[in-house]
């Protein structure tokens with residue numbers, strides 16, 4: 001009885017391994033989403049223009065001395081809400097967008113999906 005269970009466990013383990021290996025193979029064929037970082041510093045988004053692939057994640061980090069936000073322009077389709085100093089906020093990018101800081105409207109940035 002216990003030998004059967006051991007064999008069964010071995011078969012399940014083997015099937016899982018094959019499955020995992022297969023999913024690894026298919027993963028390498030796709031474009032693996034990247035994570036990009038935009039630093040907010042000295043009242044600027046750095047870099048202000050960022051070229052990304054669809055599905056990539058952009059992380060904004062507020063390394064300035066005042067609070068900022070990241071808001072889509074012109075429709076406010078998405079917003080980080082207020083980001084205190086030291087906070088970060090991320091977005092999975094599906095389309096190109098212009099954005100700005102709703103607190104300091106002169107601060108502008110751009111996401112370009114290629």
Ligand SMILES: [Cu+2]
Pocket residue numbers: 067068069101102103104107
């Ligand atoms: Cu700001």
